[in-house]
Amino acid sequence: MDMKANKKKLGLKEKYAHMTRGLGWETTYQPMDKVFPQATFEGIKIHDWEKWEDPFRLTMDAYWKYQAEKERKLYAVLDAFAQNNGHLGITDARYLNAVKLFLTGISPLEYVAHRGFAAAGRNFPGVGPRVACLMQSIDEIRHAQTQIHALSNYNKFYEGFHAGATHQIERVWYLSVPKSFFDDAFSAGPFEWMIAIGFSFEYVLTNLLFVPFMSGAAYNGDMATVTFGFSAQSDEARHMTLGLECIKFMLEQDPDNLPIVQKWIDKWAWRGIRVLTLVGMMMDYMLPKRVMSWKEAWEIYFEQNGGALFNDLAKYGIKVPECITQCTVDKEHISHQAWATFYQYAHASAFHTWLPNDEEMDWLSAKYPNTFDKYYRPRFTQWREMADRGERFYNNTLPMLCQVCQIPMVFTEPDDPTKICYRESEYQGEKYHTCSDGCQRIFDDEPEKYIQAWLPVHQIFQGNCWPEGTDPTVEGFDPLLKVLEWYHLENGKDNMDYEGSGDQANFAAWRGMATQNT
Amino acid sequence: MSTVFIAFQTNEETRPIIESILEDNPHAVLDEQPAMVKINAEGSLVIRRASIEERIGRDFDLQELQVNLITLSGNLDEDDDQLTLAWKN
Amino acid sequence: MAVKALYDYHFPAADTQDKFHGNQLLYVGWDDHLMFCAPFAYCLPPETKFSELVEQHLPHSYGRHPDWAKIDFSTVRWLKSGQPFVPDMNKTLAEQGLRHKDALRLQTPGLNGNGTYF
Numbered sequence: 019m020d021m022k023a024n025k026k027k028l029g030l031k032e033k034y035a036h037m038t039r040g041l042g043w044e045t046t047y048q049p050m051d052k053v054f055p056q057a058t059f060e061g062i063k064i065h066d067w068e069k070w071e072d073p074f075r076l077t078m079d080a081y082w083k084y085q086a087e088k089e090r091k092l093y094a095v096l097d098a099f100a101q102n103n104g105h106l107g108i109t110d111a112r113y114l115n116a117v118k119l120f121l122t123g124i125s126p127l128e129y130v131a132h133r134g135f136a137a138a139g140r141n142f143p144g145v146g147p148r149v150a151c152l153m154q155s156i157d158e159i160r161h162a163q164t165q166i167h168a169l170s171n172y173n174k175f176y177e178g179f180h181a182g183a184t185h186q187i188e189r190v191w192y193l194s195v196p197k198s199f200f201d202d203a204f205s206a207g208p209f210e211w212m213i214a215i216g217f218s219f220e221y222v223l224t225n226l227l228f229v230p231f232m233s234g235a236a237y238n239g240d241m242a243t244v245t246f247g248f249s250a251q252s253d254e255a256r257h258m259t260l261g262l263e264c265i266k267f268m269l270e271q272d273p274d275n276l277p278i279v280q281k282w283i284d285k286w287a288w289r290g291i292r293v294l295t296l297v298g299m300m301m302d303y304m305l306p307k308r309v310m311s312w313k314e315a316w317e318i319y320f321e322q323n324g325g326a327l328f329n330d331l332a333k334y335g336i337k338v339p340e341c342i343t344q345c346t347v348d349k350e351h352i353s354h355q356a357w358a359t360f361y362q363y364a365h366a367s368a369f370h371t372w373l374p375n376d377e378e379m380d381w382l383s384a385k386y387p388n389t390f391d392k393y394y395r396p397r398f399t400q401w402r403e404m405a406d407r408g409e410r411f412y413n414n415t416l417p418m419l420c421q422v423c424q425i426p427m428v429f430t431e432p433d434d435p436t437k438i439c440y441r442e443s444e445y446q447g448e449k450y451h452t453c454s455d456g457c458q459r460i461f462d463d464e465p466e467k468y469i470q471a472w473l474p475v476h477q478i479f480q481g482n483c484w485p486e487g488t489d490p491t492v493e494g495f496d497p498l499l500k501v502l503e504w505y506h507l508e509n510g511k512d513n514m515d516y517e518g519s520g521d522q523a524n525f526a527a528w529r530g531m532a533t534q535n536t
Numbered sequence: 537m538s539t540v541f542i543a544f545q546t547n548e549e550t551r552p553i554i555e556s557i558l559e560d561n562p563h564a565v566l567d568e569q570p571a572m573v574k575i576n577a578e579g580s581l582v583i584r585r586a587s588i589e590e591r592i593g594r595d596f597d598l599q600e601l602q603v604n605l606i607t608l609s610g611n612l613d614e615d616d617d618q619l620t621l622a623w624k625n
Numbered sequence: 626m627a628v629k630a631l632y633d634y635h636f637p638a639a640d641t642q643d644k645f646h647g648n649q650l651l652y653v654g655w656d657d658h659l660m661f662c663a664p665f666a667y668c669l670p671p672e673t674k675f676s677e678l679v680e681q682h683l684p685h686s687y688g689r690h691p692d693w694a695k696i697d698f699s700t701v702r703w704l705k706s707g708q709p710f711v712p713d714m715n716k717t718l719a720e721q722g723l724r725h726k727d728a729l730r731l732q733t734p735g736l737n738g739n740g741t742y743f
Binding site for chain 3: 060358359400404411414415416419436446448450466471476479480
């Protein structure tokens, strides 16, 4: 028989339709609502899952192909980095402290995102989002693993990398900030998860995390981080389109979804922005060579780009999150407030901090003409005078924390940068304190959730943060030292000021050896 | 009108892609940053397969863009021949 | 509003007073002194006299600031939950109605790090 094959391959859209939508079916042994029990309880109404669009129309065969290529490129660079003592090519070992913060604070989130998207994929009855969530779930575990792998190179040489991405995230005081953000999202339903992570974090905020971070790593000679960063980031564009598609889908499916979605956007924009305080500090203080200030990044990626997004969503009735007024004030303050915090609690942190030098303070003045000289330079100058006298300031008392974002209460009133912002709520006869109107609103909306918060300072006072078998009644018991031991933080090595640290001495010595024969 | 953008890693694979985009979108503006290239455009931006193929002298699948993509902004629509980013307002 | 959940959503609060081994939490912030980035958290027996707080615990935390020694405690102002509060130095925390997780603000007019709020 002479059969003529049709040579024309399936187009992208047809192929995607066959290989995703075509694979779903209506369950018969159990009704669909029993198989997908989480699909409705949040109040989101979906009438037709077929209306879901995946703009990239990626099928698994293409997914594996391109992901494999990304991995090959990544490992080629990592090998070259290790073989050529790439760690000596960075601008200054101070930079590595940003990387330590990334490894301990961000990489574990990638892993939680992996679990969260796997769960979301399981819980959505629609085939389109299920496939997209599956791919994102696999992306996220790839990110966690490649980041840990890439940064393990630094663990051969520098302090503070040994605890890696697993131990400290559940223990260290400042890591409870990003962890609680993801715990909050993961303990919500699948639709809220998608707004929290897929939309607010991936679409609205991820550029602020990854783009300046990776460009900054490149600018500071850190080839390993640039490479895993860009390798991860190449997946982010797909994650961003998933987040945006998800929000449009919810809004198009039923008008009743609008107030629920708006509430989640307001909540998660603020939650995400508070977490990004750590990124602001990294950009303004931790990169020896700076790409742009936090304020500039905020203006490009949040105000301009987010503005374009919210203009686009206005047709559905979505309003710009109400926290925006506060954020416009905060963009000139939070990075300085955060660095001042880590400067004084450096003895309890798994990375080093330092005072900005004159040149760096001038850069900060130029980038923050309204705030730096007026509010922050005097603080750094007076700490420097103390350090010059041999009295480097370490704060010896535990701080009060915000019940929601878990950041110490360092933020100031929107109309007065000299006054700490106190907000107080009461629930079932107990007081709860928050750092801002944004966090207070979130608390008051779901107090039953946030009263369970694992606040590091309170946990230390309850005696839950010492190694097993610790007896706090023995003579000379030093609670802080025991907490550091429980953190797997080597006191005197991983913590304190960069000035005088092992990292500083080793980097200078090794770089000397790399460029001279003596 | 709002700005859309797309950013790629700076490397040999993306150079002809960026050239093609700039030629096909005369209103686009190039923003070169450490290790990355960002292309900003008012309203919309289109990436054409044919323009890239002409430069690299081989077949090109637009999904190959994923390997070097860093970030983008705007509503995305992709088929076999072109990828479009747009804000429809 | 309440948490939307698939089941009756009730979990115990993490930080009720019974978990602090007979102590209570008290937060104290010193206005206009941002050398200390945030208010402090103290875990103290309810029987602690207010004078002990002022003479021992606060100086331990704040003593390195040059303004601390200049404070005249007969002229300072205190706020509790944002409202004026007049402590009795000779009474304990419990006796003057300071509850678990109360937040106090110490205001020392005229002292503000020589105008720098340090």
